[in-house]
């Protein structure tokens with residue numbers, strides 16, 4: 454039998470990144486010493502895949518040109534002048550939940 458902590462560590466180790474796709478939305482799930490974070494997975498600089506980068510403390514570093522984004526706020530480091538979208542994450546007894554808000558709803562004309 455494995456504990457919930459062992460299961461989570463197997464899923465995503467500390468300082469690990471992984472891509473999750475929810476409703477077609479690509480999200481970078483990150484885990485560091487403070488817990489889990491979720492940000493958009495495409496880098497706003499030139500479209501790099503952030504989940505293929507790495508964690509440095511509270512930042513994720515893009516593997517393409519090494520721009521870095523704060524996992525807590527989504528803000529790029531000082532001179533970048535950009536940011537990524539963040540999503541709320543909750544660790545619950547039965548797993549990890551991401552707060553995704555639907556951006557579009559189909560409205561029937563007429």
Ligand code: FES
Nearest residue numbers: 496499501515518
């Ligand atoms: S594409 Fe991410 S830093 Fe350039």
